[in-house]
Amino acid sequence: MQYQEKNPDALVDMIDIHKYFGSVQVLRGVDFHVDRQEIVGLLGDNGAGKSTLIKVLTGFHSLTRGQIYFDGDAVNIESPHDARELGIETVHQDLALVPLMSIARNFWLGQEPTYEVGPFRFLDKRMMASESIQALADVGIHIRDPEETVGTMSGGERQSIAIGRAVYFGKKLLILDEPTSALSVGETQKVLDYTIAAKEKGMSVIFITHNIRHVYEVADRFTIIERGHKLGDFYKSEVSENEVADMIVTGEIPERLRLYDEEAVGD
Amino acid sequence: MMQAYLENKHEGRNIGLLITFIMSGLAVLGLLVALMVALGWMPLGERDNIPRWSEGLNVYENIVMIAALLYALCCARATYGLYIRESASLRWSQWMLFVTAMLGGVILLSVVIPVGLKFSLLLGQNIDLRALINENQLAAASLAIGEGLISICLLVLALLALLALFVFLIPPLEVLRHTEGIRLIVAPPRRLIQAILIVFAVGIVFMLIAGIYAVPLYPGVTKIRDVEEHRILAGLLIFLPALYGYRQVRQVREESDELRRAVALTPGKFIRAELAKSPSAGAIIGFIAIFMAFTMATDLFLEPSSIASFLSNVATKGVIAIGVTYLMISGEFDLSVGSILGVTALSFMLFMTEGAPVVGVLDPIPAAILAIFVALALGAVNGILLITTGIPSFIVTLGTLLAYRAITLVAIAGGRILRYKDFYADFPVIGISNIIFVVLSVIGLLLVAFTGYRVLPVLWRLAAQAWSIRSDNGDFGTSGAIVRFVIFLVVLLIMAAIVVWLVAVFGYHISASGGQLVEVGYFDLFNGRVLSIGSEGDFFHLDIPRDANVRLAILWWFIFVVFFHVILMNTSFGNSIFAAGGNQGAARAQGVNVDRVKVQNFVIVAVLTGIAAIYETARNPGVDPLKGQGWELEVIAMTVIGGALLTGGYGSVVGSLLGALIFGMLQTGLVLVGIESRLFTGTVGVIIIAAVVLNTFVRGSQQN
Numbered sequence A: 001m002q003y004q005e006k007n008p009d010a011l012v013d014m015i016d017i018h019k020y021f022g023s024v025q026v027l028r029g030v031d032f033h034v035d036r037q038e039i040v041g042l043l044g045d046n047g048a049g050k051s052t053l054i055k056v057l058t059g060f061h062s063l064t065r066g067q068i069y070f071d072g073d074a075v076n077i078e079s080p081h082d083a084r085e086l087g088i089e090t091v092h093q094d095l096a097l098v099p100l101m102s103i104a105r106n107f108w109l110g111q112e113p114t115y116e117v118g119p120f121r122f123l124d125k126r127m128m129a130s131e132s133i134q135a136l137a138d139v140g141i142h143i144r145d146p147e148e149t150v151g152t153m154s155g156g157e158r159q160s161i162a163i164g165r166a167v168y169f170g171k172k173l174l175i176l177d178e179p180t181s182a183l184s185v186g187e188t189q190k191v192l193d194y195t196i197a198a199k200e201k202g203m204s205v206i207f208i209t210h211n212i213r214h215v216y217e218v219a220d221r222f223t224i225i226e227r228g229h230k231l232g233d234f235y236k237s238e239v240s241e242n243e244v245a246d247m248i249v250t251g252e253i254p255e256r257l258r259l260y261d262e263e264a265v266g267d
Numbered sequence B: 001m002m003q004a005y006l007e008n009k010h011e012g013r014n015i016g017l018l019i020t021f022i023m024s025g026l027a028v029l030g031l032l033v034a035l036m037v038a039l040g041w042m043p044l045g046e047r048d049n050i051p052r053w054s055e056g057l058n059v060y061e062n063i064v065m066i067a068a069l070l071y072a073l074c075c076a077r078a079t080y081g082l083y084i085r086e087s088a089s090l091r092w093s094q095w096m097l098f099v100t101a102m103l104g105g106v107i108l109l110s111v112v113i114p115v116g117l118k119f120s121l122l123l124g125q126n127i128d129l130r131a132l133i134n135e136n137q138l139a140a141a142s143l144a145i146g147e148g149l150i151s152i153c154l155l156v157l158a159l160l161a162l163l164a165l166f167v168f169l170i171p172p173l174e175v176l177r178h179t180e181g182i183r184l185i186v187a188p189p190r191r192l193i194q195a196i197l198i199v200f201a202v203g204i205v206f207m208l209i210a211g212i213y214a215v216p217l218y219p220g221v222t223k224i225r226d227v228e229e230h231r232i233l234a235g236l237l238i239f240l241p242a243l244y245g246y247r248q249v250r251q252v253r254e255e256s257d258e259l260r261r262a263v264a265l266t267p268g269k270f271i272r273a274e275l276a277k278s279p280s281a282g283a284i285i286g287f288i289a290i291f292m293a294f295t296m297a298t299d300l301f302l303e304p305s306s307i308a309s310f311l312s313n314v315a316t317k318g319v320i321a322i323g324v325t326y327l328m329i330s331g332e333f334d335l336s337v338g339s340i341l342g343v344t345a346l347s348f349m350l351f352m353t354e355g356a357p358v359v360g361v362l363d364p365i366p367a368a369i370l371a372i373f374v375a376l377a378l379g380a381v382n383g384i385l386l387i388t389t390g391i392p393s394f395i396v397t398l399g400t401l402l403a404y405r406a407i408t409l410v411a412i413a414g415g416r417i418l419r420y421k422d423f424y425a426d427f428p429v430i431g432i433s434n435i436i437f438v439v440l441s442v443i444g445l446l447l448v449a450f451t452g453y454r455v456l457p458v459l460w461r462l463a464a465q466a467w468s469i470r471s472d473n474g475d476f477g478t479s480g481a482i483v484r485f486v487i488f489l490v491v492l493l494i495m496a497a498i499v500v501w502l503v504a505v506f507g508y509h510i511s512a513s514g515g516q517l518v519e520v521g522y523f524d525l526f527n528g529r530v531l532s533i534g535s536e537g538d539f540f541h542l543d544i545p546r547d548a549n550v551r552l553a554i555l556w557w558f559i560f561v562v563f564f565h566v567i568l569m570n571t572s573f574g575n576s577i578f579a580a581g582g583n584q585g586a587a588r589a590q591g592v593n594v595d596r597v598k599v600q601n602f603v604i605v606a607v608l609t610g611i612a613a614i615y616e617t618a619r620n621p622g623v624d625p626l627k628g629q630g631w632e633l634e635v636i637a638m639t640v641i642g643g644a645l646l647t648g649g650y651g652s653v654v655g656s657l658l659g660a661l662i663f664g665m666l667q668t669g670l671v672l673v674g675i676e677s678r679l680f681t682g683t684v685g686v687i688i689i690a691a692v693v694l695n696t697f698v699r700g701s702q703q704n
Helices: A050-057 A080-086 A103-108 A125-138 A155-169 A185-200 A241-250 A255-265 B002-006 B013-039 B059-083 B089-124 B126-134 B138-175 B182-186 B189-213 B230-250 B257-264 B267-276 B281-297 B304-329 B337-353 B364-389 B393-411 B434-468 B476-511 B522-527 B552-570 B572-582 B584-589 B594-619 B631-641 B653-673 B677-703
Strands: A012-021 A024-034 A039-043 A065-070 A073-075 A088-091 A114-117 A120-123 A173-177 A204-209 A221-226 A229-235 B429-433 B517-521
Touching: A012 A050, A024 A050, A024 A229, A039 A050, A039 A185, A050 A173, A050 A204, A080 A088, A088 A155, A103 A125, A103 A155, A103 B572, A120 B552, A120 B572, A125 A155, A155 A173, A155 A185, A173 A185, A185 A204, A221 A241, B013 B059, B013 B089, B013 B230, B059 B089, B089 B230, B089 B281, B267 B281, B267 B677, B281 B631, B281 B653, B281 B677, B304 B337, B304 B552, B304 B572, B304 B594, B304 B631, B304 B653, B337 B364, B337 B393, B337 B594, B337 B631, B364 B393, B364 B522, B364 B594, B429 B434, B429 B522, B434 B476, B517 B522, B522 B552, B522 B594, B552 B572, B552 B594, B552 B653, B572 B584, B572 B594, B584 B594, B631 B653, B631 B677, B653 B677
Parallel strands: A039 A204, A039 A221, A088 A173, A173 A204
Antiparallel strands: A012 A024, A012 A065, A065 A073, A114 A120, A221 A229, B429 B517
């Protein structure tokens, strides 16, 4: 169908992605791409396959069929570690932080700075503390004490720290999976600010949500997923907030856009 | 009220003056205590086993004297602060009153605990009560109760006199400014009722003590310390006013910003906040409480031989508890350690006596290493089973608990015991050259030097930093800085002591006849009595009393605790253990290989269990088929008392150490006070629940 050729300018190009869990076909030939320094809103109702698509990209699930290009090269992402190596950082909906660990330890989890004493490697705690404060302050998150446990903080603060960490470590692509679903209005606004900060840092962002209101303000483009298929890509200039909301609910492209979309596809 | 006083308002005057007055009284009291101790009028701890520095004061007396002087100084400072209406003095007075209440409470407890113990034993041993009557000694008891009644009358009189004195003392103070002061005592009748109730309670307790004191008739109960009832009055006199004063000061929490800052940190809050930082808070409190209780209950507890005996008893289990803590932090636990211990001990014994399959009969050290590899394999089986099948670790290790036990049951047929002595007449000995000890002491010196090089400058810098910003840290800035200097000094002194000891060892062995080998028992190297290692037992040059059973395993245990603590807190492996137990999904998402961490922890538990098995076998060279049975739950109990969460993600190695120490103290202490050892398991059960409740409580205060 469309986009069979690899798109040379895109940072991520996922072509014809299929993912079956046993006999359940969750993704049935989805094409998805992210350009450089672009914020993409990945939208769809619950169960549409947004999270599965992202988990394929971040190595949590292996794909059944399809090809992923990252930075122009065909890649084979088999574990979260591989995705990290490529420069993809993800803030998962439910698996962001360890509540009983301190902020500094959470921040550096999986890639702790160490110093060597003979054959032993010890955590560089002073650097862990100072650097995590500094890094979080850079994206506008101010914490009191890096030794405070994450469990004592509010949902918004935790989400901020998870995003701050992803922005700090992310080199190319930042994926936010439903980052605003449990947040207050003020906290949501903060998350949107961090998203823009990441874009200004030169990263691309995939912002997954089922609530268009949370992302319309910052996204450059919307990709709507509907029951395992892609409904379409829409630049912000083309559509209104309400049209996007309608599409997510009804799963149909409005009359006005359908023609335009077909032209864009080139059929 | 207080802050009204400090703001020079009218209505707070009475309470303010009262507290100022109490503080000045306490300052005088502190000075008096120091003076009395210094002049030898107030002997503390007449027991023989408290080391005396010279013919003069003993250690306790010196400590109390210094503390009393400091205390008087602080009280005077607080009084002055209150006098000049300095807001920070509120906090000072809080602390002083808090400490005073604690002191009084401890004095009270030192009477109440032995009395309670004696009383419970009295109730429990009804047979002896009958014997009592037979021997016509009931008369003595009733006489004692009669004496008690007389003394309660005297006491009531004394207390009334004291109350009157108190009432008479306040008005002159108050009349200076205002006549309102009398209301404090008279107006609310609630206080009067309280006072009467307290007097009655004191009377009843006093009678009880007098009664029990006069009945020292039980053969098994004589080990409980004699009750010194004169302390109860002193304790009450210190405890109640201080508690009352503390409650008065603590209530202040109103408008003025400066004042709110001054009172924000009440001692209770401060201590809770400090404790909440550590996962083993419950264990720390429990350790102090149980240690104090046993010290107060019996004279036999604080003796080197008792302490050495309980340390030796729990050292092997403590080693396993370290591993179980690791495993529990990563969200799993291991029921099979007891069986692994049995299998390892059996393999160790078999390798030495009947020989291993390929290599034949082995010397103890290779046999120990091979046996530990057997344990490692068993642990790896546990871990791999868990990861590949996804069955909960409870089921997996319950299965292996039974399966591994079958190995020892099958290998040692008919319930006999495999004894080393059945094969060889003598325990194996190894010839060790003095040069090895010389080298070891040099390595030790180098290690100390390296540690000092890394740690001391950091400590000094911290102290200097605290000193340079002491004025920014409020009233406690200076004392905080002093505390840091003291910590630096203590570490320095400990290091110096180790250096002196190592130099002595070095000197002894280098001057000994070179080249000639010294014979040491192999088993003694693993877990021998420190004093009997080597020909004259002075290999280690340690100054330990002869009757103290200090085993080498204690040393190994402490080394393991330090080693595994550093790994847990200071490496990325330790970080991934916490993450694996705290939130598996998050750990995976951050690239931690959770499965590998869990298998590694199962292996660590098994290896430590293997090491413990070697210690146990070395202490008593023989294996029976049920060796280690029941250890798994004891070790889990130690870990849980130490603050680890069964659900994972929380815990500490130091906590496991404290848990094991609590366990050992109970085991030894209950016997020492004369309570039947059958009550031990029940006591441990209560302690576990209490410790977990305490841990949850302290952690809860951290969340707020």
